Amino acid sequence: MSKIPKNLSDKDMLKNWVEETSVENTFLAAEQKAKQAAKGQAEFEPPAAFRQAGFHPALMQELGRQLLQLRLQLAQKGASHFTYKIKREGENIVIAPQYQL
Numbered sequence: 001m002s003k004i005p006k007n008l009s010d011k012d013m014l015k016n017w018v019e020e021t022s023v024e025n026t027f028l029a030a031e032q033k034a035k036q037a038a039k040g041q042a043e044f045e046p047p048a049a050f051r052q053a054g055f056h057p058a059l060m061q062e063l064g065r066q067l068l069q070l071r072l073q074l075a076q077k078g079a080s081h082f083t084y085k086i087k088r089e090g091e092n093i094v095i096a097p098q099y100q101l
Contacts, residue, residue, distance in 0.1 A: 046060045067095075070097060074097060074099060079097075079099035079100070081099065081100075082097045082098060082099030083097070083098050083099075084096065084097055084098070085097075085098050
């Protein structure tokens with residue numbers, strides 16, 4: 001049996017100590033993640049003009065995701081500066097990028 005070192009600070013005594021994960025800690029961590037995810041989605045509120053047009057947060061998130069994918073595709077083609085042209089074709093609304101390579 002080794003000797004217990006004396007005159008160590010609290011930080012030095014706990015230097016190599018790792019807390020074992022218990023079921024309670026696992027559930028607490030999962031609950032904390034769920035709260036943060038719910039808080040993140042609850043904070044996102046579309047602007048008033050979009051809310052009046054029927055855009056709910058999930059729809060705004062999907063639109064943002066699709067526009068980001070389009071931006072990445074255009075960047076792969078070499079188009080770094082572009083704008084969007086929005087037009088209505090019957091019952092469809094078309095958002096098309098305008099750019100120069």
